[in-house]
Amino acid sequence: MVTFDFIHELRNRCLISHVSNEEQLQDIIKNQSIAFYCGxxxxxxxxxxxxxLLLITLKRLQKYGHKPIVLVGGGTSLIGDPSFKEKxxxxxxxxxxxxxxxxxxxxISFFLDFNCGMNSALILNNNIWLKKLDLLSFLRNIGKHFSINTMINRDSVKQRIIRTDQGISxxxxxxxxxxxxxFFILNKKYQVILQIGGSDQWGNISSGMHLINRLSQKDVYGLTIPLLVQSNGIKFGKTESGTIWLDAKKTSPYKFYQFWINIxxxxxxxxxxxxxxxELSIIELLEKENNINNQIIKDKLFLAKTITRLVHGKENLLAVERITEVLFSxxxxxxxxxxFQQLEQDGIPSITAYQIKDLQDALILCNFSKSRTQSKNLIQANAISVNTQKxxxxxxxxxxxxxxxxKFTLLSKGKKHHSLICWKNF
Structure with a gap:
């Protein structure tokens, strides 16, 4: 029997934006194992x-004895969710x-356990059943249960409808x-009673709860977590240079790590x-100690290491620490x-060179100086290193x-400015 009060835990971690029938769901989750899903x-x-954050929430629920089902939208991705999209x-x-x-x-498979008994994770693709759904059946059996009035008054849709330059198809x-x-199919075939998602999904999740209640006369539940913004109001996950991806080939583990270091x-x-x-008690203690000893850098390092290990694994974290050691020590x-390949991908500024006349020329190409005279001044000031050697x-x-x-030469100006020369053969 599951006895952990998971809803209370999420509340204390500021991880609930919306939740339906909270007391009833809290009692169910606390006393029995459930199947839940996220798409x-x-x-x-x-x-x-x-x-x-959704992946980690799935992992939390599984950790406490519940069965996660991940639904990959092979069918719905062809339609496109309009929720809070500008176009x-x-x-x-x-x-x-x-x-x-x-x-x-x-x-997704990297985050969950697929071999742990009754609560082993499962991944499904909704294209399996959506491609079998014919239009007449959809309109007659599904569409009739939804009010257009209700749907167009949802904020996620209304914002598109009132735009003069971009409506909604x-x-x-x-x-x-x-x-x-x-949600109806997963409830019917896999006894899923809870859907979780980002707060922008509340309207879609509510639709699923409504449909199941109409078709099966069952109570199911929805829970959303907040969309993340940093303290400066910038949407979490976006930077000036673009999205921070989970794929190491799109965002290197080093750049991923640096994102967290620089929050x-x-x-x-x-x-x-x-x-x-x-544990929340330990985090609260760390915050109190920081107020006394100003240890924010230490705690930021702990955060960066923890999340990098979770997403990219121990070996990639060790690689990140090696790179950091080189650049700063x-x-x-x-x-x-x-x-070096991580650095070339997106870790630090880099240039591709077939032939460089000399160090003065390289400093200009790497934007460390604007002229050969300025390059000489930097060298004379003992500010330039090649592969960490002055x-x-x-x-x-x-x-x-x-x-x-x-292939690689690390060029540095002082302690904080680095550029990678990637040599190419003719």
Whole structure:
């Protein structure tokens, strides 16, 4: 029997935006194991950190004895969820949905346990049943249970309808009914009684609860978690340079780690509650100690390491720590070729070079200086390093020994500015 008060735990971690029939759901979850689900549409070839909190919530529920079902929207992704979107999604989803689905399934599989008995995780694709659903049956058996008046008054839809430059298509408008049908199928075949999602999904989740009540006269439940914003109001998961992806080939583990290192100080303990499994009492103690000893950097490092290990695994975390050691402690011998490849991907600014005249020329190409005169001044000031070694020779010319793994040279200005030269053969 499950005896853990999971709803209370989520409340204390600020992880509930909406929840239906809270007391009843709380009693059920506390006293029995349930099946629950969360959906992810494969609208890109990777999930991003905007999805991370949902994945961790799935992991939390499974940890306390409940069965997670992940629904990949191979069918609904072809329609596109309009919830709080400014316009209809335009992409080449039709041609890529199968490939993207496989990649996302692989990512999700990293977070959950698929071999732990009754609460083993399960991944399904809604295209299995949606492709069998004919239009007349859908309109007659599903559509008749929904009021247009209610649907158009939902904030997620209303914001699109009132726009003069961008309305909403019937295709998008039907999305909520398809997601409701998903919930009905999962309840019927897998006894799923709870759907979780981001707070922008509350309207869609409510549709599912309504449909199941109409068709099966059963009570089911919905729970949403907040969409994340940092203390400065910027939507969590977005940066000036774009999305932070969970796929290491799209966002390297090093850049992923650096994202967490550079979050606003005021967000650290909030994110420790959201993204880690650390006891709340310990997080509260860390925050109190920080108010006395100003240990925010230490706690930010703990957050970054914990989340990087969770998403990318222990080996990639060790690689990140090696790279960090090289850049900030100047121990170049520790670094591996794959570490350099992370830096080349997105870790630090890099240039591709076939031939560089000398160090002065390289400083200009790397935007460390604007002229050869300024380059000389930097070298004379003892501010320039090649592969962490200080250079004082004004006429320094790169040698084969400077090309680590026959390809990479790390150029540094002071302690904080780095650039990678990636040598190419003619």
């Amino acid at each position: 992810f549409d494969p609208t890109a070839d990777s999930l991003h950190i905007g999805h991370l 209809e999604r335009l992409s080449d989803i039709n041609n890529n949905v199968d490939k993207w689905t496989q990649k996302i399934i692989k990512q 019937f295709t998008e408008f039907s999305y909520s009914l398809l997601q409701a049908y998903d 606003d100080d005021n967000s650290v303990y909030y994110f420790l509650k959201l993204f880690t499994f650390e 100047r121990k170049i011998h520790c670094i591996t070729e794959s570490d 250079i004082i020779n004004l006429n320094y010319i790169f040698s084969t020994n400077d090309k680590l793994f026959k």
